[in-house]
Amino acid sequence: xxxxIVCYPTFGGSGVVATELxxxxxxxxxxxxxxxxxxxxxxxxxxxxxxxxxxxxxxYPLFKYQPYELALSSKLVDTVKFFGIEMLHVHYAIPHAYAxxxxxxxxxxxxxxxxxxxxLHGTDITLVGKHPFYKPAVTFSxxxxxxxxxxxxxxxxxTLDLFHIKKEINVVPNFIDKSNYNADYTDCQRxxxxxxxxxxxxxxxxFRKVKRIPDVVQIFKKIVDVTAxxxxxxxxxxxxxxxxxxxxxxxxxxxxxFLGNSNEVDRILCFTDLFLLPSETESxxxxxxxxxxxxxxxxxxNTGGIPEVNVDGVTGYMSNVGDVDSMxxxxxxxxxxxxxxxxxxxxxxxxxxxxxxxNILPLYENIYQEAFKKY
Ligand code: GMT
Numbered sequence: 001x002x003x004x005i006v007c008y009p010t011f012g013g014s015g016v017v018a019t020e021l022x023x024x025x026x027x028x029x030x031x032x033x034x035x036x037x038x039x040x041x042x043x044x045x046x047x048x049x050x051x052x053x054x055x056x057x058x059x060y061p062l063f064k065y066q067p068y069e070l071a072l073s074s075k076l077v078d079t080v081k082f083f084g085i086e087m088l089h090v091h092y093a094i095p096h097a098y099a100x101x102x103x104x105x106x107x108x109x110x111x112x113x114x115x116x117x118x119x120l121h122g123t124d125i126t127l128v129g130k131h132p133f134y135k136p137a138v139t140f141s142x143x144x145x146x147x148x149x150x151x152x153x154x155x156x157x158x159t160l161d162l163f164h165i166k167k168e169i170n171v172v173p174n175f176i177d178k179s180n181y182n183a184d185y186t187d188c189q190r191x192x193x194x195x196x197x198x199x200x201x202x203x204x205x206x207f208r209k210v211k212r213i214p215d216v217v218q219i220f221k222k223i224v225d226v227t228a229x230x231x232x233x234x235x236x237x238x239x240x241x242x243x244x245x246x247x248x249x250x251x252x253x254x255x256x257x258f259l260g261n262s263n264e265v266d267r268i269l270c271f272t273d274l275f276l277l278p279s280e281t282e283s284x285x286x287x288x289x290x291x292x293x294x295x296x297x298x299x300x301x302n303t304g305g306i307p308e309v310n311v312d313g314v315t316g317y318m319s320n321v322g323d324v325d326s327m328x329x330x331x332x333x334x335x336x337x338x339x340x341x342x343x344x345x346x347x348x349x350x351x352x353x354x355x356x357x358x359n360i361l362p363l364y365e366n367i368y369q370e371a372f373k374k375y
Contacts, residue, residue, distance in 0.1 A: 001368060002031045004079055006072065006100060007091040009040040012206055013286040014121035017151070017174050018091040019043050021364065024177060024357050026050045028365075033083060035075055037068070041263070053079050069099040076103035080114055087368055088116040090145075093124040094134060097141035115371040118145035119172070122155055122283025122304070127210065130162045139163045146371040149364075152305030155283040170367060173308070174284045175360035176293045178353060181266070190271035193257065199229040199335050202272040202296070204265060204287050205279075207237025212301075214239070215278040215324050217246045217256070219299070222328030224255055227335055231256045234268060269294035273341060274331055280321055282306050288316075292352035297344035299331045309355075315348040 003025065007018030019040040022032040026049040033051045034040060046052060057071045076099065079085060088103070090096035097118040107114055118141070123129075129138040142148055142165055149172045150156040156169045194200050201220055205211040220231040233243065233256060240258065247256040262268065269275075275291035277300040282288075284305040288298045292309070298316035300306050312318045317330035334344050 001087055002033070002083060002085045003087045003089055003368070004033045004035050004076060004085045005089050005091065006035050006076070006096045007040065009034075009036045009038040009043075010206075013174070013284070014092045014119075014124075015040055016042055016286065017121070018089075018119075020175070020177060020357070021089075021361075022050065024361055025364070028361065031083075033079055033085060035072070035079055051083070069095045069102070072096070072099040073102040073106065076100065077106050080107055080112065081110075086114065087371065088114055089119065089368075090116060091119045092121050093118060093138050093142060094129055095137075097145055098137055101141050101144045113375060115146040115375040116144075117147045117149065117367055117371050118142060120148065120150040120155055120159055120169075120283075122151065122281075123210070125155060125159050125162060126281055126283065126304070135163065139165070143167055146374040147367050149367060151284040152308050154305040154308065158283075158304075170363075172360060172363045172367065173355060174286045174289060175355050175357045176289055176352065178293070178356040178358075181293055188267070188270040193232060193271060194230040195228070197228050199223075199227060199273045200232065200271055201229055201274045201276060201331070202232045202234065202268060202291070203276045204234040204268075204291075205237070205277075207235050207239045207243070209239060210280045211237075211239065212278045212280055212322070213237075213243045214246055215322065215327070216276050217243050217250065217252075218324045219276055219278065219327045219331065220256065221250045221252055222324065223331050223335070224252055226332055229255065229335075232268060232272070233258045234260075234262050234265065236261050265290065266294070269296055272296045274299060274334060275316075276327070276331075277301070277306070277310075278321070278324070278327060279303065279306070285309050289352055289355055292348040295345040295349045297334050297341070297348045299327050299334075301327075309351075311347070311351055314344075315351045316344065 008015040019042045026032045037055045055075045057066045090100045149170045203216045275296045275298045281304040298310045301321040302318035319326035
């Protein structure tokens, strides 16, 4: 099948999921065309089955806001016509589902009919999409998709609660490709980051407010007061400077390493002992799943779709949002001795395997068949 995938090309979870899905579909023989404003960060392997089409938005001084949706829908029309694309799969409703619908309608004028699958990722619903300024357009474009998917049961429920959705929402969880992970961890260079007696604790995100970055630093402070440890902070975003300042104020600056955005997340996770994800909300928590795949237990909040990934008392622990005391207490329970830590590591890896792409890819292929039938 020839599929156009529309996504954000950034380090954010939805872009990562869309990119990994496209690569996996191409490996199964499908022809994938990514349509977005920059080559997606994890897309390194362009080949005869993986194409990238850049959406250009010319700057025009009259416009305070440049019309990206217009450029995207025009690019989709051209791409569908030129390459004979059979399916649109848009990730993140805003504005991709809206632009996708416009492209479909323009194509219909020329006698070309193409179904659209919309995958909801979270912030397009829970943070941005529900805003009254966007809500009618988001509701409309979700309802006009042939098939709608969401990455967790929790996100499905939030979407149904917040919008007037007439479509069935299919839950297709996020995934990881087990075959990409280096199971023997031989090149894990832990000594670069910490002394032998120190535990390594990691947080990876885009450092937005929703991630509760100060909580990460506060939890770590409570851990390091009891046991030797280092905190590795991976990512860039608006809350980073505040976190650096907080680490200094708490007197733990020398124990906290800020690495910025990194393409070496796998290497960092392979020597990590514990992952912190105290977010205000997460529709799924792909970062937690990636950590678990690397045998890293997770201390998280019990919000959104996280309980569908992190199993309390098994792969880590969950606490109420903002309860840094409980999170630090639970972290220390896991880190107290190697035997306990190893049990949690084994459990985390075992649970993560349930989300291996081999189990999830057929669900998306069925969704595409379903979308054809509905068109
Ligand atoms: O919050 C992020 O890290 C980025 C955001 C995005 O839209 O790319 O992630 C959302 O989608 C991911 C992939 O489906 C989910 O794993 C994240 O939980 C979700 N983020 C939120 O709901 C806050």
